[in-house]
Amino acid sequence: MSTIAAKRKLKSVHDVSGAANLTFNVFFWIYTAICIFPLLLILIVSFTDEKSVLVNGYSLFPQKLSLGAYDFLLNDWSNVLTSYGVSIFVTLFGTVVSLGLMALYAYPISRRDFKHRGLFSFVMFFTLLYNAGLVPFYILYTQYLDLQNTILALMLPYFVQGFFVLILKTFFTNSVPTALLESAKIDGAGEWRIFAQIVLPLSLPVLATVGLFCTLNYWNDWFQSLLFINDNKMVSIQFRMYKALLDLQFLSTNSQAYTAILAANPNFQMPSETVRMAMAVVGIGPIVFVYPYFQRFFVKGLTVGAVKG
Amino acid sequence: MEQAVPTNPAAAAVRKTAKQNQGYWQRFGVFYLMMAPALLVLLLNNYLPMLGSVIAFKNVNYSLGVLKSPWVGFQNFEYLFSTTDAWQITRNTLVYNVIFIILNLFVGVAFALMFNSLRSRRLSKLFQTAMFLPYFLSWVVITYLVFGFLNPEIGLMNKTILPWFGVKEPIDWYTEPSYWMYILPVVNTWKGIGYYAVIYLAAIIGIDQEYYEAATIDGASKWRQVWAITIPLIRPVIIVLMLLQIGRIFYADFGLFFQVTRDAGSLYDTTLVIDTYVYKGFIVTGDIGMSSAAGMYQAVVGFVLVLISNLVIRRISKDDALF
Numbered sequence: 001m002s003t004i005a006a007k008r009k010l011k012s013v014h015d016v017s018g019a020a021n022l023t024f025n026v027f028f029w030i031y032t033a034i035c036i037f038p039l040l041l042i043l044i045v046s047f048t049d050e051k052s053v054l055v056n057g058y059s060l061f062p063q064k065l066s067l068g069a070y071d072f073l074l075n076d077w078s079n080v081l082t083s084y085g086v087s088i089f090v091t092l093f094g095t096v097v098s099l100g101l102m103a104l105y106a107y108p109i110s111r112r113d114f115k116h117r118g119l120f121s122f123v124m125f126f127t128l129l130y131n132a133g134l135v136p137f138y139i140l141y142t143q144y145l146d147l148q149n150t151i152l153a154l155m156l157p158y159f160v161q162g163f164f165v166l167i168l169k170t171f172f173t174n175s176v177p178t179a180l181l182e183s184a185k186i187d188g189a190g191e192w193r194i195f196a197q198i199v200l201p202l203s204l205p206v207l208a209t210v211g212l213f214c215t216l217n218y219w220n221d222w223f224q225s226l227l228f229i230n231d232n233k234m235v236s237i238q239f240r241m242y243k244a245l246l247d248l249q250f251l252s253t254n255s256q257a258y259t260a261i262l263a264a265n266p267n268f269q270m271p272s273e274t275v276r277m278a279m280a281v282v283g284i285g286p287i288v289f290v291y292p293y294f295q296r297f298f299v300k301g302l303t304v305g306a307v308k309g
Numbered sequence: 310m311e312q313a314v315p316t317n318p319a320a321a322a323v324r325k326t327a328k329q330n331q332g333y334w335q336r337f338g339v340f341y342l343m344m345a346p347a348l349l350v351l352l353l354n355n356y357l358p359m360l361g362s363v364i365a366f367k368n369v370n371y372s373l374g375v376l377k378s379p380w381v382g383f384q385n386f387e388y389l390f391s392t393t394d395a396w397q398i399t400r401n402t403l404v405y406n407v408i409f410i411i412l413n414l415f416v417g418v419a420f421a422l423m424f425n426s427l428r429s430r431r432l433s434k435l436f437q438t439a440m441f442l443p444y445f446l447s448w449v450v451i452t453y454l455v456f457g458f459l460n461p462e463i464g465l466m467n468k469t470i471l472p473w474f475g476v477k478e479p480i481d482w483y484t485e486p487s488y489w490m491y492i493l494p495v496v497n498t499w500k501g502i503g504y505y506a507v508i509y510l511a512a513i514i515g516i517d518q519e520y521y522e523a524a525t526i527d528g529a530s531k532w533r534q535v536w537a538i539t540i541p542l543i544r545p546v547i548i549v550l551m552l553l554q555i556g557r558i559f560y561a562d563f564g565l566f567f568q569v570t571r572d573a574g575s576l577y578d579t580t581l582v583i584d585t586y587v588y589k590g591f592i593v594t595g596d597i598g599m600s601s602a603a604g605m606y607q608a609v610v611g612f613v614l615v616l617i618s619n620l621v622i623r624r625i626s627k628d629d630a631l632f
Binding site: 137 | 341435463632
């Protein structure tokens with residue numbers, strides 16, 4: 001009797017029958033495979049011999065392995081390295097500046113004693129409701145601000161994002177005690193000091209979450225490059241991948257261009273499937289290794305984000 | 310004693326507000342300084358382009374500049390709506406977004422419920438981590454993945470999977486628009502569902518356990534508990550997420566529709582959406598007037614839709630409205 005009671009107590013209220021639990025487990029194992037399989041596939045194809053791929057198609061169990069694709073990419077290593085540099089710089093610098101700007105905006109509008117908090121919250125919120133669209137944005141950037149082919153064009157559009165500011169504001173309002181701010185004020189601390197030494201340290205979870213979202217945005221962005229960058233030295237890694245896909249497509253459909261390249265360099269070997277996948281592996285880059293650590297923050301932070309501003 | 314001092318009450322009041330204002334600026338002036346850089350960015354990225362919306366009513370000539378270009382009234386809009394494009398891009402954008410919203414809701418909540426009832430917490434964490442992986446990949450990488458599956462000659466679909474089911478004839482995925490009605494929702498859900506499932510899961514975990522204990526004592530089945538406790542209690546989260554998505558219902562994920570389809574012209578029938586139309590019309594064809602008209606149409610209708618959906622929700626349940 002007592003052991004049964006103890007067992008019952010251990011069970012959570014959400015527990016379902018053993019059969020249901022097993023079904024869910026099987027389902028999630030299959031779904032996990034569906035999430036990981038495509039990445040595994042491109043990784044293995046990138047290490048497969050080109051001819052083997054052309055004959056047998058993409059496969060997890062290739063007949064012949066080869067480093068040929070990476071060899072080919074190494075010939076292009078200065079370009080790949082430059083792009084990595086651009087992406088890393090944009091991601092690090094962009095994230096730090098974004099976080100700073102957004103936290104500095106969110107703090108005043110989180111203060112209940114600030115008279116214009118409603119007005120400035122609305123100024124931010126309205127950007128979520130109405131968006132002028134691509135054409136005026138592009139014309140402003142290229143004709144009036146002269147940002148074409150500048151690193152700033154890759155970062156400025158993502159510096160301040162309304163949704164993140166509202167997440168920060170919600171956190172500041174709900175999780176930083178007003179009494180603490182007031183006692184600091186009585187002790188003679190100015191607003192900058194309060195912000196830097198009290199608000200920011202107390203807000204690490206939400207700063208981490210928003211920072212990670214920014215990191216992801218910057219690292220994965222290719223659209224701003226598509227719009228504003230045509231200088232080969234400023235191409236981010238994502239955009240280089242996109243261009244590689246286009247170039248290979250162009251070469252495979254345009255025999256004239258191919259012949260021209262062959263004339264210029266008789267040793268040129270048509271880069272194709274495996275190089276494409278090696279490029280993808282390079283492009284995924286560091287994100288796949290760090291994401292399990294990131295994910296923990298996400299789960300915590302998303303709970304914050306789900307609370308409305 | 311204090312009341313005896315002022316002789317002229319009006320002058321005192323003015324003095325008092327002036328003094329208050331001085332105090333206000335001393336105290337809160339620093340806030341404006343803190344907000345200034347972000348306000349500058351907002352001005353450049355959001356508010357100045359809004360003024361630029363006048364482009365939709367102009368015949369823009371770069372040599373004259375936007376401001377001096379001649380006005381043409383609604384001519385750009387007339388051109389846009391006289392073509393079949395307007396209907397096609399509106400239909401595609403709306404249909405896909407409705408499908409995405411429904412899938413994100415149902416699959417997301419279903420996954421969250423299943424996660425919540427798994428007995429092993431460790432496995433649950435593992436599954437969540439795997440499910441989140443696609444969320445971290447860029448659309449360019451996903452384009453490569455999809456191409457690995459759908460490459461007509463050597464892709465996994467035509468070479469391996471379809472033969473298992475006895476289909477010997479290879480399918481040319483990138484020329485047949487009708488398949489993409491299914492491919493795009495699958496890809497979109499695969500990439501994004503980790504995000505939605507985790508938000509719903511967080512909401513479910515936040516529910517007080519006592520509701521379930523009471524329901525169990527009353528003999529309610531698991532299904533009944535889901536319908537009577539879980540779903541009603543996570544309703545605010547469901548509504549906020551849906552409002553955010555409805556607010557973007559006239560916008561399409563550029564990466565999904567431009568990259569993943571490899572911008573294949575033969576697929577436009579089911580893949581061209583307002584965003585890709587605006588981009589192509591403007592950057593590729595150089596038709597500034599029509600693209601800015603389409604962009605303005607998108608912005609205005611999107612704005613109206615948010616207001617309406619928020620109004621409807623205010624009517625039903627005031628607390629759940631976004632504003």
